[in-house]
Amino acid sequence: MAKQPFISIPLDIPDVQVLKTEITKAGELILTVESTLTSTICRRCGRTITEGHGHDEARLLRHLPILGRPVYLRIRPKRFRCPYCDGHPTTTQKLDWYDPAALHTNAYERQLIVLLINSTLTDVATKEDVTYDALLGVLDRWIGRTVDWERLPAFVTLGIDEIALTKGHRDFVAVLSARTSDGEVHLLAVLPDRRKATVVAFLAAMPAARQAQITTVCSDMWEGYVAAAQEVLPHATLVIDRFHVAQHYRDGVDSLRKQELRRLREELPEAQRDDLKHTLWPFRKRPEDLSTAEQGRLKRLLGHSPALRRAYTLREELTRIFDTARSKADGLRRIGFWRQRVARSGLTCFDAFLKLFDRWGDLIGNYFVHRQSSGFVEGLNTKLKVLKRRCYGLKHVGHLFQRLTLDLDGYRRFSPWRTAHAGAHGNS
Ligand SMILES: [Zn+2]
Numbered sequence: 001m002a003k004q005p006f007i008s009i010p011l012d013i014p015d016v017q018v019l020k021t022e023i024t025k026a027g028e029l030i031l032t033v034e035s036t037l038t039s040t041i042c043r044r045c046g047r048t049i050t051e052g053h054g055h056d057e058a059r060l061l062r063h064l065p066i067l068g069r070p071v072y073l074r075i076r077p078k079r080f081r082c083p084y085c086d087g088h089p090t091t092t093q094k095l096d097w098y099d100p101a102a103l104h105t106n107a108y109e110r111q112l113i114v115l116l117i118n119s120t121l122t123d124v125a126t127k128e129d130v131t132y133d134a135l136l137g138v139l140d141r142w143i144g145r146t147v148d149w150e151r152l153p154a155f156v157t158l159g160i161d162e163i164a165l166t167k168g169h170r171d172f173v174a175v176l177s178a179r180t181s182d183g184e185v186h187l188l189a190v191l192p193d194r195r196k197a198t199v200v201a202f203l204a205a206m207p208a209a210r211q212a213q214i215t216t217v218c219s220d221m222w223e224g225y226v227a228a229a230q231e232v233l234p235h236a237t238l239v240i241d242r243f244h245v246a247q248h249y250r251d252g253v254d255s256l257r258k259q260e261l262r263r264l265r266e267e268l269p270e271a272q273r274d275d276l277k278h279t280l281w282p283f284r285k286r287p288e289d290l291s292t293a294e295q296g297r298l299k300r301l302l303g304h305s306p307a308l309r310r311a312y313t314l315r316e317e318l319t320r321i322f323d324t325a326r327s328k329a330d331g332l333r334r335i336g337f338w339r340q341r342v343a344r345s346g347l348t349c350f351d352a353f354l355k356l357f358d359r360w361g362d363l364i365g366n367y368f369v370h371r372q373s374s375g376f377v378e379g380l381n382t383k384l385k386v387l388k389r390r391c392y393g394l395k396h397v398g399h400l401f402q403r404l405t406l407d408l409d410g411y412r413r414f415s416p417w418r419t420a421h422a423g424a425h426g427n428s
Helices: 106-116 121-128 132-142 196-205 208-213 223-232 242-267 270-276 280-284 292-304 306-324 328-345 351-365 375-390 397-414
Strands: 016-023 029-035 051-055 059-066 069-075 078-081 090-092 157-164 172-179 185-191 216-219 237-240
Touching: 029 059, 059 106, 106 121, 106 132, 106 397, 121 132, 132 397, 157 223, 157 375, 172 196, 172 375, 172 397, 185 196, 185 375, 185 397, 196 223, 216 223, 223 237, 237 242, 237 351, 242 270, 242 280, 242 306, 242 351, 242 375, 270 292, 280 292, 292 306, 306 328, 328 351, 375 397
Parallel strands: 029 069, 157 216, 216 237
Antiparallel strands: 016 029, 051 078, 059 069, 078 090, 157 172, 172 185
């Protein structure tokens, strides 16, 4: 082999010395290391013990790669004998850079955790050549399956959202989140269903100080959520998220678009059928976000369907009310006028929404009082949608909690760029 330049870099693992370095035929780096610490804590009496008593079997721990090479640390853990306890039991030395149950060093597990953010177990298992089960073990060591109230920042808004795990509308899990005043979303729970009793049980078990801080509960229009919040958090204001409201009134208009496209594809002369293509996003986006080309496509589509034009206009009018109403009374009054225009239009695509409005109008109106930004509700719901697609078939709520926590909080908690080599190189 041609002569190569060599470098040396610090190992960044405390209290070990390297006895040997080898490169296997496969190009893997194996570093044999030994702990330089000369004591441990007796597993029976808890005292510090220093009397050496041989070694355990050698362990091979996967570590962070170096220059693209997989790295393993080989260590024979030291054993110590207790002079105080009856029978002088021996204890294996515990070191804080690996977990005795793990196949990897903590540093490498942290990297695996970062790789799992917004990804899947199968994908990371393939990329890193680790097993699926090993990754499940990593998740369990690094991320709890339920919320850790101690580490949660203060929050005043509780959000209740949901994911439908299977197609159709039966298999819902409820997703409870905390929103801090600076717009961070933290996961509180994934509940196995959306029954009132299930939500009540969780809310009632929340620390009393946390309950008392909650001023607002934002949810979708669902009896179970609203009734649960009213029972356990009677002091909080209930708001139906603008995001969920918009979903409902926009759904009806989207269905009408599909229906009209089907009709127009049959009725329009061949030459004009191209006018129907690439109209989904021009039709869905806010008018002010459209490019000139998109405006043209939208105009041609609406030109073919007066009903769709009326529905589009009414949809945008309702959005405008949510953007600009100055108070609850103003908002509800304007929605009242809007309803009259819907009735005069002869359209039925808002019927389902109006039925919901009859039931939930008061809580929808609370939006105009607090004007919570719906940005993070939307962000969370986008994550839920993506997670559902990625983790198809994932039904265990504990695992859903871990994966969602990781997606929401992973970069904040585990990003290597925030803590990389902190301490090891002082002020670098
Ligand atoms: Zn002892």
